Amino acid sequence: MAATAAGIVATGVGVSLDGHRILSDIDLVVAPGEVVALVGPNGAGKSTLLAAISGDVAISEGSVDIAGRPLGSYSHLALARERAVLTQDNQLSFPFTVGQVVSMGRSPWARTDRYDEDEVAIAEAMVAMDVDQLATRRFTSLSGGEKARVSLARVLAQRTPIVMLDEPTASLDLRHQEDVMRAVRTLASAGCAVLVVVHDLSLAAAYADRVAIVARGTLVAAGPPQQVLTAAQVSSVYGLPVDVTLASGRPVVVPVRERRL
């Protein structure tokens, strides 16, 4: 499909909320087959940027193209067939089972030819996120980490060419963090454009093709991890001295800590 070859293209995006300028002049491209990690300090505007690109927050300047068409030209349903979004909010109002929650990810495809994929898509997503054992459990009875994985499984089951994830690794243990980021890589190798907000810079460096640093509402740097995540750059953005070493050719960021005796 030629149209989907375009992934996400954000040009000169600015967002103002209640008269406050949250984001200004952001240019960001996520091509199909690529994982772009969005990093930056708390309150830098990462989640707002994600919300603007996913269509939740109206942009006041610039433009966002999804799969080659302006964001505003999509109906809700058409957009849901192009992009899936994981928010940080893992609440559920009623005690649906894990299986039911994951199958909600298939709802945009109801009454289309891709309806036939439902069972396979749900099963694969649940295995990828290691939640297939939980299928009959009630979502509301799960731990925070389990909820996060189930929500991600729902997003995977949606099977869209564009995937946006807001801190998918936030409440996960070491192993599940790696599982999630591997699943993100698998998506990209299958041709998806993936934009993921992460706090762990080393995790971003290890799995992303490119890293974009957002600070104070602007895009400070974007490029391959080795070029962007330098000690000088990270220190200045976070206001904290850091050491950057290399592990398997990827940067590992560690704050400079005073040795305690």
Next chain:
Amino acid sequence: MSRLARGLTLSLILAVVVVAGITLSSVIGQLAISPAQVAGSLLRAVGIDNGWAPDDPIIESTLWVVRFPRIVMGLVVGAALAVAGAVMQAIFGNPLAEPGVVGVSSGAALGAALGIVLASAGLSAFTSSWATAGLAFAGGLGATLLVYAVSRSNGRTEVVTLLLTGIAINAFAGAGLAFLLFAGSAASREQIVFWQLGSLNGSRWQEVAIVAVVSVAGLVVALVIAGRLNLLALGERSARHLGVNVEALRIGSIILVALLTGVAVAFCGIIAFVGLVVPHIIRMAIGPSHRPLILASAIGGGALLVYADLLARTVVAGADLPIGMLTSLIGGPFFFFLLYRQRKRSGGWA
């Protein structure tokens, strides 16, 4: 038990309960009528002549003028209220939202009372019954919109805010009703009191038909939007990401709730807690998925009111208790229990 087995068991139980309720309500009363006579009369009505059918015109008219319209009214009003409750809980994302509790019913009753007072001021009987229904709908709609606007923030509704909003609306509507009682004539006073307490007494086929049409149409709409209501449980943002036009769904659902509650209140007065108790029990039995939930709630709500009405007209010999009083007697403690449980689970009132 698997979900399907639970669903089938529940359907079977509900079917038995409904049929038993209808039979009991037809048979029991000041004039005892045998089940065979009821069956015979029903068969004759659909054109099958049989030996069971009663020859006594008093029995015939008791069944067809008094009991049957009342039973059908109970079924359709119960269905309307239970479906309204289930839909309201879905859009508020809160199992404690209920038309009676949050003030939609009293808003509708205020509208209905206004209609009654205006009618006694000189409208014809036909216009006045429609004016009453229309004003009940308008009152219910206004109350729903108000609760919705006040009690939601960031796409969620907190229990405290919801209940406090309900208190405020109930207080305002109560004051409005008191004023209309004060201002109205003796006859309209009596009617307003009737509205406040709720009753199926004196249901006529024309009224039953109006409520039935609205209830069935509302049920169909609710079943159509059920899948989208499921997605709303994920929160408004996630529902939107899955292709739901949340704003349209919200407005549509509010109108649906107001319509169902309004039509029930307009003809039968305030019958509270049906929309709270019934969906809650169904949810415990078969889970929260909205299509089966709404369908089973409609049937369960109908059954509940048929039994409640049977109680209302038989528990005190020779008197017809207000049905709204009975449902509140049962529903009030149940609501306490739900509050207590929710509080224990979430550790506070948030």
